[in-house]
Amino acid sequence: MWLTWRAAMQYALYGEDGFYLRERPSGHFRTSVSASAAFADAVLALLTQVDADLGAPESIDLVDIGAGEGALVARVLDAAEPGLRARLNITAVDLSPRPDDLPKSIDWRPRIPSVITGLAIANEWLDNVPLDVAEQTADGPRLVLVDTETGEERLGDPVPDSDRAWLDRWWPSLGRIGSRGEIGCPRDAAWAAVVTRLRRGRAVAIDYAHPVDNRPCHGTLTGYRDGAVVAPIPDGTCDITAHVALDACAEAGRRAGAISTGLSTQRDALRALGVTGTRPPIDLAHADPTAYLRALARASEEGELIDPRGLGGFGWLVQERR
Numbered sequence: 001m002w003l004t005w006r007a008a009m010q011y012a013l014y015g016e017d018g019f020y021l022r023e024r025p026s027g028h029f030r031t032s033v034s035a036s037a038a039f040a041d042a043v044l045a046l047l048t049q050v051d052a053d054l055g056a057p058e059s060i061d062l063v064d065i066g067a068g069e070g071a072l073v074a075r076v077l078d079a080a081e082p083g084l085r086a087r088l089n090i091t092a093v094d095l096s097p098r099p100d101d102l103p104k105s106i107d108w109r110p111r112i113p114s115v116i117t118g119l120a121i122a123n124e125w126l127d128n129v130p131l132d133v134a135e136q137t138a139d140g141p142r143l144v145l146v147d148t149e150t151g152e153e154r155l156g157d158p159v160p161d162s163d164r165a166w167l168d169r170w171w172p173s174l175g176r177i178g179s180r181g182e183i184g185c186p187r188d189a190a191w192a193a194v195v196t197r198l199r200r201g202r203a204v205a206i207d208y209a210h211p212v213d214n215r216p217c218h219g220t221l222t223g224y225r226d227g228a229v230v231a232p233i234p235d236g237t238c239d240i241t242a243h244v245a246l247d248a249c250a251e252a253g254r255r256a257g258a259i260s261t262g263l264s265t266q267r268d269a270l271r272a273l274g275v276t277g278t279r280p281p282i283d284l285a286h287a288d289p290t291a292y293l294r295a296l297a298r299a300s301e302e303g304e305l306i307d308p309r310g311l312g313g314f315g316w317l318v319q320e321r322r
Contacts, residue, residue, distance in 0.1 A: 070094075166183055
């Protein structure tokens with residue numbers, strides 16, 4: 001069956017018996033959440049900042065968009081101080097079934113709440129929002145079609161005017177014949193929908209990203225299965241992702257009402273939240289060997305989270321509404 005990439009991704013990831021309705025993500029790829037509990041601690045630190053900024057309201061929301069197996073919010077709930085925990089309203093948003101071991105106090109739903117006061121976090125969510133792929137030809141950009149069974153591609157119709165305007169603004173490297181671009185309009189709309197729902201607080205998107213002045217000339221479509229990179233064949237047997245134009249999402253968030261915007265790397269963002277990867281002093285090894293080994297393991301985990309060649313190179317988009 002020949003489809004545009006956006007339709008093929010929707011079918012493969014979220015259609016009947018799609019990848020994300022059938023598989024647990026942790027079995028196929030490693031995320032910051034699965035790499036270390038330090039990531040949840042950093043999110044808790046961020047939530048505490050937001051709570052203070054809002055004046056410690058009677059109820060504060062934590063919304064995890066694309067919650068996967070719910071590990072992030074479960075860890076935040078467990079680590080929160082009793083006073084904050086009593087005021088915390090946690091929602092995990094995901095299309096997959098609710099995990100059996102998720103704490104009962106965590107709401108599990110397939111849609112983002114209509115109103116959020118607090119912190120909304122989307123960790124590796126936007127890269128799975130389906131999008132179309134365009135290829136430049138002598139007659140202008142055309143949509144790329146894909147066979148959902150084999151992954152074979154061919155060119156389809158010309159890119160619609162609205163999508164072409166997005167490419168002109170956000171993917172200038174598409175000007176060369178044979179180059180490809182991934183049309184981020186659906187990601188912009190998805191992120192704007194998050195910011196629109198944010199009454200007061202912050203929204204954070206964390207993902208593979210690239211800037212407008214350094215878009216890859218052949219795109220970033222990638223498949224993952226069983227921890228390995230595979231061909232992105234949209235047959236439902238693998239995850240399919242594409243890097244995110246977070247700068248375009250930031251502009252969509254501003255149009256949706258964000259009053260402040262920050263774009264940084266995970267390395268910089270986590271270091272500001274206390275994740276430094278600092279090794280414990282060697283004296284601790286003599287005074288308390290067990291504590292030293294625990295601290296050393298923690299430092300190693302933190303190091304993975306902020307490694308600029310890996311998870312530390314992820315983009316962080318932080319936007320705020322008041």
